[in-house]
Amino acid sequence: MSILLQAEKGARLLMMGNDAITRGALEAGISVAAGYPGTPSSEIIENLSKVSEERNIYVEWSVNEKVATEVAAAGSFAGLRSLAVMKQVGVNVAADFLLHLAQSGTRGGMVLVSCEDPGALSSTNEGESRYYAKMMEFPLLEPGDFQEAKDMTKWAFQLSEEIRNVVMVRSVTRLSHASGNVVVGELPTVEAEARFRYNGVFLDQMEGPIINLPGIVDPLHARQQERLRMASELMEESPFNTYTGPDAPELLLITSSACTLYSREAIHLLGVDDRVGLLKLGTTWPLPSRLLTKYLSITDRVLIVEEVLPFLEENIEALAARIAPEIGIKTFHGKHDGTLPTTNELNPDLLVDALSKILDVPYKSVSEDYAKRAQEIAVQGSPDRALTFCPGCPHRASFWNIHNALSIDNRDGFMCGDIGCYSLAAGASGFQTLKTLHAMGSGTGLASGFGKLEGFGMDQPIVSVCGDSTFFHAVMPALVNAIHNRANITLVVLDNRGTAMTGFQAHPGLKVNACGEEVPDIDIQGLCEAMGAKVRVVDPFDMEKTQETLLEMLEDDKGVKVVILRQICALSPEKKGKKMFEMSVNEEVCIGENCGCNRLCTRVLKCPGLVWDSEKKTAGIDEVICAGCGVCASICPSGAIEKREVA
């Protein structure tokens, strides 16, 4: 049984932030959960799918975040507590529906959890969604530690039911993927019954149809704003907003989220507990203005600590300007005066710097001599570790083939990239094949546009790429667009049978869903053919056939071609640890640097399973790392790399 269910009320567990959020949702008694995978959010839906049977919860991986939010909202409209989960970029996908949802309101408690990634540790941008809460006028909660991640998620459902609107809980990588101690509460017995009531009049929140329509927008919007005022009243009293420090601090530090932990640490390291007061906000929209008024009054200097953009800073400064006649003029430190950076995540060291400057307290973590020597040693002693495809990854073979096909074709063709493990093909491990990289589905959208520029003299072959999960998420509309508008492009679908980047979540192309049940699979090949594309399916490990097919498609200048390169991800549960081939290098045959290939295998293919023996000057296989895919044997022009099928 999952540890998430096992624990008795009052037990103290070491939980990952995402486990704590899951437990909070379970303690709230949710009935519906939907999401789309994305780091650092994916564990929440995964956890829930594992307990869906015992807890009677409908859990799905939806095709994208907008649909996930709609599926969760349907649960709410039918009276059930429901949860939508995504990473920050997913909120942009859901935004259109979310704006309408916030205006129409909800019935059963509905919470949207957004796990965000300041510093873009595993994202292609560090955008965020706090601004949506302000723009779309719904409440925003930000846990400051692991206990709060659980407690706030649970409370968010209650808040949602009190104001009959969606509530957002925002986590960040350093909470979602970090672990800390959590005291768990009770798991309730839930008796949920779903019915959608629509016989009441428009604007009857619980009985009428749930409709956004010109003509009733004004009363809907006014009602929404009234609800936000109710939320703001509740937030004034919330135990998630806390103050620790002296009665009249020299400096008031206002913060939220994981920055709470960094701030506490910095105050502790500098030993300035008696000079700095820490106001930690858990409810960050709407801001608790009476609470802020009270604490802004006890000091003259304020430091606002948050990651990336100055959301709290600007809103608190606006409030301070409004109440200046009451509280006097304050000096603000934060992003605007350059005390804290406006890009990247924060950490205890950045806060130590900020505080030591403001309070004029010196701090040195280690002696200059030690730091200098450690730096010197590291230059020789720790060669960089650039990210690369896993050993045995089908993408390495795919991009080898694509890259070669584009070079042989020799018309300056290029590939538009998309989001997944294969985004790495913008770098050396994918032979710098990708030349554009933006949002989910954007590669094919851009290709569709490039494919219509022939009239302006553009004669480069245009290729886009996507994975199987991304294909369903956002590539389909772009592909329809390209076909309908007769763009001349080739789409390569890297079908590795799962959402590999985030840990093999199910998607509509598979016969299995989030909970492991058998479901109808949607066939990418059949879909593309039905839309009118010319389709080929090849195994990228068959290097010759793949390059041949790609070249044939590049030369075909009539309409949209789709090449599906199908080979299971090297880390998939069914493949992991099982080698197809036992590999070895015949040192007699490998002529290394003297070979015309100039170390093609190690210098260019660069699979981490290969090693270069600088003494013998030959290639070798690291049997600990090699996944036994056999690809390097196909590329060695001397035939020095030998593969033997594993029985």
Added chain:
Amino acid sequence: MENAQLKNDPYNLIITGVGGQGNVLASRMVGDMLSQLGFYVTIGETFGASQRGGSVMSHLRISATSTFSPQIPKGRAHMIVALEPTEAIRVLRDYGNPEVSVLCNTRPIQSIGVISGEQAYPALKDIREWVRELSLSSWFIDATEEALKLGNPIFGNIISVGALSATKALPLDRESFESVLSRKMSPDKIPVNLEAFDIGAGMVRE
């Protein structure tokens, strides 16, 4: 917390390695063992890209009194467990100090920069010397070699946990390891993990 004591509060432990070496599991094990003793434990780590050949580092903060930040401040590590030798140097650069201890697996994993010849992998004897220069105490073990004898290089992580327990840097013992194992793993996997733990502990005691 009965008799268990920390040498420093918070005690700052870093477990580092390369994606795929299982250091997330190792840090989880250590965290669970200490949390079970009643300590507040925070583990900070980034994964997502970790399976794709990058450096992976877990920060453990262990305290008798409260939850600390998931990121250790620069220069403040007390113990560094490195599953890969050059990763020890990388961590020493940022978190080292003259008081730090280092436990280092000696099996190299070449990065693609090294495989392709753009960068050189340092000699092990230099790494040993540098680690000694930058730390107060250090242990070097060939955990991967022993793990291969157990049938899978991944056991290098548990061997290192066993070795860490034998350094006595933290109140970690075989009993609490066994109790965490029995909660986290299926019964058939317990004996080999215990064996790995013992091998590691033996390597430090010798």
